[in-house]
Every structure is written in structure tokens, then in C-alpha cells.
Amino acid sequence: MSILQRIIKVVARRKGLEEAYDFFDASNAVGQPSEVTIPKDLVPMAGRMLTRALFSQMVFEPNLDWVLPFWMEKQFKPGSNSFIPRMGRFQMNLTHRNWTGVGPLGGTCEGVVDPRGLVTPWLEGWSLDYWVAQGDRLTFPSRTEGVTQFLEDNLPFVHTVVPAGELTMESLVFGWENGGQHLLVVRVSLKNLSGDSRPARFFFSIRPYNPEGAFLIRELEYRHRLWSVNGSPACLLLEEPGRVSCSDLRAGDVSLQLDRLSDRREITCKAGMATGLAEYTLELEAGHTASFNCLLTLEPDRSEDRSVSSAKSYDFTRVKPQVKKQWLERVNSGMRIGLPDQRLQDSFDAQKTHLNTVDDGDSITPGPLTYHHYWFRDSAYMVTALNIAGYHEQAAQKLENYPSRQRPDGFFLSQDGEWDSAGQAIWTITEHYRFTEDRDLLEAMYSSIAKGAKWIEPKRKTTSDNPDAPHAGLLPPGFSAEHLGPNDYFYWDDFWCLAGLREAAFAADVLGRAGDRDLFMGMFDSFKRDIDRSLEKVQTRIGRPILPASPYRRMDAGAIGSVVALYPLRLVAPDDPRLVNTVEFIRERCFYKDGFFQAMTHAGINCYLTAHIAQCHLLARDRRAWELVRAMLDLASGTCCWPEAVHPTTGGGCMGDGHHTWAAADWLTLVRNLLLMENGDGLVITPILPRAWIAPGAEVTVQDAPTHFGPISYSIRTEGEYVVLNVDPRFRREPKTIEWCLPFEAETAEVDGWPRTVYARSIPFSAAARSIRVRK
DSSP: OOHHHHHHHHHHHHTTOHHHHHHHHHHTTTSOOOSOSSOGGGHHHHHHHHHHHHHHHHHHGGGTTSOOOHHHHHHHOTTSTTOOOOSSSOOOOOSOOOOEEEOOTTOSOOEEEOTTOOEEOSTTOOEEEEEEEETTEEEOGGGOSSOEEEEGGGSSOEEEEEEETTEEEEEEEEEEEETTEEEEEEEEEEEEOSSSOEEEEEEEEEESEETTEEOOBOEEEEETTEEEETTEEEEEESSOOSEEEEEOTTTOOGGGGTTSOOOOOEEEOTTSBOEEEEEEEEEEOTTOEEEEEEEEESSOOOSOOOHHHHHHHOOHHHHHHHHHHHHHHHHTSSOEEEOSOHHHHHHHHHHHHHHHHTBOSSOBOSOSSTTOSOOHHHHHHHHHHHHHHTOHHHHHHHHTTGGGGBOTTSOBOSSTTOTTHHHHHHHHHHHHHHHHOOHHHHHHHHHHHHHHHHHHHHHHHTTOSSTTSTTTTSOOOBOOSGGGOSSBOOHHHHHHHHHHHHHHHHHHHHTTOHHHHHHHHHHHHHHHHHHHHHHHHHHHHHSSOOOOSSTTOOSOGGGGGGGGGTTTTOOSOTTOHHHHHHHHHHHHHSEETTEEEEOSSSOEEEHHHHHHHHHHHHHTTOTTHHHHHHHHHHHSOTTSOOOSEEOTTTOSEEESOSSOHHHHHHHHHHHHHHHEEEETTEEEEOTTOOGGGGSTTOEEEEEEEOOTTOOEEEEEEEETTEEEEEEEEOOSSOOSEEEEEEEEEEEEEEETTEEEEEEEEEEEEOTTOOEEEEEO
16 A cells, blocks of 8 residues: 555545545556556646536536526536536536637647637636627527538638527637737627618627636726736727626626626626626618627736737738638648548648647647647657648657657656657657658657667566566556556557657667667567567457457457557558457447447547547558548538547537547548558558549549658549549659559559559559559
């Protein structure tokens, strides 16, 4: 028993909580004893979430007449399929964790827009809502059905359209950098759809909550068109309102006072539930539109009021085109594609945008809200996606920061107890080299690579006391990726670190360090033998070759972590029986509506893990991958976002960040691999090409796609009886093989005009070929 456990036991006994302690003590035996029981770095995050959830339930249950955020309106309503009974004292968003990150290009803070247009500019902070009144008819977006949301040109310009009787409200939110200050621009337009003039009242409202729960607004002040929240400039109104009002918890929400607004312009609320409102009265002519504008600060800053000066340089007709041009220049660089499937096309373009939105310079985060933190695990996928998209300089900027996150003993630290990070950091660095052949960066990072690789060997040797144990030679128990379940000897950790040793040997070989190469390959071979020996014991126990989450687990949803052996690490072949049996088990037992249902922690349809199974199908040339692609497209929001996990009934997010950019990275990589992918020393074009993509009039184009061999562009179109592939490679080194896969068996082909007999569904050709014609 640890010292901490002894202290907890003594305190529990003194407070009469012996039985509660028994449950705590038993929880430590559910998994394997580990050096780190819980990730201490997550304790502050969990503390904020739980206390916010406790406060949210306490404060909102007696105040259900308030205008609440969309997710609360759903979860509190007994007739909604999102309703959640509340026996405990916690109210958190478990049914509609959906939002879209927005921010200026190159910024380090993002705001979020929820599915009803609620804007939260500060991390876990206050929100801005907007309402309209037409006589006695009030339209609150969070209570309105038929709301639609979309990105403008797949850029981070979030439009939310709210029907309001004879009117329609449409908000537009995007980020703007102005003289070093990062802001959100909010523009709400009211359009009169009727044939008559309509009187209306429009409102901006400051709200003490966000898509996750309550936010404490203890001080609220309005002065000179500027709202300040808790002493910090927050919202600058560009048009002077007719009336302004503030309210506190005792007086009730300002929404309850619309017909008797006081002119109170500042308020203090000890309960932290201050609300504010600005009212505009208008007469809207038939067919006309009126717009209302404000600027929101992206983080609290009491040092100086720079918001007012922003108004002097703000002109919507100038700012929006300027910002849009910046984003178009970014997303139109790197890899571009043209597909006959518009949804797939839009999803790819949007993920390029989303990855750039959460790019914070030296780091990249897997979400703009809940997950605005750093992990090597998420970065492995996200930095690699940046390289796949052609953003090599941005990827390099993240990698250059890796040594500062490494301990002197070589451990790459996201959180202590996550043993996968060493392999992930090394693999991400060498993947960058494969895409760029940036030898200078590899040389600069080599010391970190070598230290990380040398950390792996002694760490896994700590489990070798009993050589006959199934875990002998594996990494010690840890919590690793939380979706794997209770602490255990996870094969996920082992496969990542095994790949890290292989990649360290690769880096040493590139740099001419033969001694290190042999050292790391020796470590790799020894580690692989221990993993294979452990899996042989698993095969004996379970009765077939397979990859559970750990050597002590039965097959369950946690086995999803073990498919990393194929995607992305390529440590096993696609037809390895252990991998094949694992994928089939997951498809048969852990899928719901063609999506992977994670039963542990995430407890929902998990989008990025579904993409991992799709990648396994893709590498095996299994066309079932398309079933998963279509299912995930159906689960995407109108802004082409996925939450970390989707509620199987509501279709809304139920866990994690509502805009999960690890999912964005996996999706971008999946679409790219559907178009072209490396296969060892070879390159495969359209590994499971759909027939619809070679229909008359259809065309597929890929431009400037980075590969391990250098960039390539190509097009596929139908010309009469023929399907034609034209390729334009700019290889640094030629792949040993290139093949073009077709959805039918071809008998003959022409390669640069020379006939060839094939009788196959794939056409091999050399790197010198430029045009391949196949009769349909």
C-alpha cells in the first residue's frame, strides 16, 4: 500500500467512509498495478469538469425558465431523446458535445461555435447569444428546430441559419488578427422574407455558460459599446444599441425581462450568474436585411483595453475578404484534390482548414476546447497529417519543440505513465523525414531520437523478473490511451515503442551511424521476440491468433488499440492472422451502424478509431472500407467536424472535445490513402477505386500530393471506352513499384502507347510512365 493510499484510508475511517474506501481500493485491482495510477496532469482538467458539472446542476435546475444552451435545452427536456435523468448532482453535456473551432490563422487561441450559433470566445469561458422578438414571438436559437450550419467554402467562416417566422437570422463567425490582437468577428443578419415591412427587436446577450457547462460571470459592465466580463474587455458592439441591461441570479435571466428592461449597465453577482443584454429596435422592409456586428476578444486580458481601438480599423467589407484571402492561400497550397463525390471532397478540404485552425505554432492541439492541451499521441497523427497535406514547415515547427518536452532520461513527456509517447515522438520525426528528406532537421533531432530509443529498452526490462509471465519484456502497466480501459500491459504501448526502435535504427542509418543502427535493431529484434512470445501465450489462452488489448484481457473493445500494429505502423502484414482475426472480431462485436462503438471511457461511436479499421481494410484492399467512410460522413456535422465520440441515439457528441482534430487528422489521412498510399518501397494509386468515379463525365484529380518518394500529381478520367490515368511525378527517388488499382479486371492496357496484357485488377507501371489507358 502506498503512502497516499494509507493517508486516504486513515481519512476515510475518521470520516465514516470505510465502505467508500473499499470501492476505491478495489478499483486499483481492476487493472494491473502501475507506477502511475491516474494521469496527474489530467487532475486539474477533471476537477474543473466535475465542479462545473456540479455547479451547473445546482444553478440551472431551479432556473429552467432561463434561456439555456442547446445541449441543456435538450438534456433537461423530458420529451427529448437527449433527456438524461439526474440522480446525482452533476450536469454535463453528454448528448450534444458538438462545436466548431474558429480563430485567426496563426493564432494560439480558438473560440467555438455550438450547433445553434452560441459563440464561446474564451477557453471554457462565457458565451455570446443572439435572439429576435417579433411582437410576442421570441426566437431563441437554442430552442429552435430546423437550424442549419455550414462552413463558407470549407474555410473557418461558420454560418448558422435560424428560422424565425417571417424572418431568418444568419450569424457568421470568423477569426481576425488585428495589429497583434486576436479577435472573433460576429455578424448577425436579419432578413425579412415576407412581402410586408416587419417591426422587430434584436438582442445580443452575454451568457454565463458554454457548451460544457456554467462559467462564472461575477462582474459584468457595459461602457462605450464595450462589455467587460470579470474585469476584462470581452465584447465590443460595433453599433450602438437602443437599450442595455444587466441582471444577476436573484433577479433572473435578462431573457425574462425583455419587456421591462432596466438601464442597469453594470452588476456584481456572487453566484457568478450575471447576464447582459443589448437591444436594437428596427423596422425591416420587405426583402431587406439588417446586420449587427461585434468583436470578441479571444482571451481575458486586463492589462489594457485594446478592443476599442479595433473599432477604428474595422470594416466588414474590407476585413472579411482580407481574412478569406489569407485562408484561401493556406488551404490552396499543399495537396489538393478533385473528386466526383462532393461530400468526400468537402470533408477533405474542411479538415485542411480545421488542422490549420488548431495549429498553435510550436504545438498542435486535438481540440479547441476540452482538448486544448498537448499530447505526443494525438500529435503523431496530427503532425503526420500536416505532412500529408503538404504543410512541411508547420510540421517541422512542432518537431523542433520535441526536445524541450523530453526528460533527461530520454522519456518524451506528455503525462507520466503514458509509455507510448517515446515511440510516437520518434516515429513522427522519421515520418517527417520520409516526406521531406530534411536531413538537417533529422540530424538536429537525432540526439533526442537516440535518447528516446535508449529509454525504451530499460523501461521494458523492468517487467522481465519472471521470464515465463505473459508480460515478460513488455512495457509496464500504464493508462496510456484512455480508450483502452483500466491500467494494463497494453500492446498499444509495445507496438508504438517497437516502431520507435525501428525508426531510430532508420534515422541512424540515414545519418551514417552504423553502430547506433545495429544497437537499435538489436533492441528491436529482442523486443519483437518478447512481444511475439507474449502473443503466443495469448493464442494458447484464447484459442486462436489474435491481438487483445493486453496479454491478460479477453477480447473486448480495447483491442482497437492493437490494430496500430498495421495502421499506421506497418509492423505486421495486412493478412497476418492475428491482425485479420482482431479486425473481424471488432467488426462483428464492437460496431454499431457501421461505426466502431467504444464501450470503454469514450462510450460512443468513435470516429477516428473507425477510421483506423477503415485503414486496415484499405491496406488489405478490402472494399468494406467504403461502408465505414460513408457511415462517418453521415455522422459529420454541417461544418464537417466530428466529436471524439457520437451518442448512438442523438447523433450528437457524447465524450471529449466536440471538435476533435485528431479525428480531422485521421480523416484527412484516410481520404489521401484512398487516393494513393505507400506500400513499402512501392506506391499504390486508388487502392479501392469506386466504379462511380470512372463513370462518363467523372474525374479524379490529385495535385502536389507528398509521398515518401516525392510529390505526385495525377488525373483519372473516362475517354469513350477507356479509363485514362495521367501521372506527373516529381520523385526524389523512384519507388520500386507503382500500381494503379481498378474496380474491374482489365485484359489489356496501354502504357505510354505500348500495349500490355494484364488480366488483373491492378496495372503495374514504372516511374517513367506518364499515361495509362485501360479499356472498361
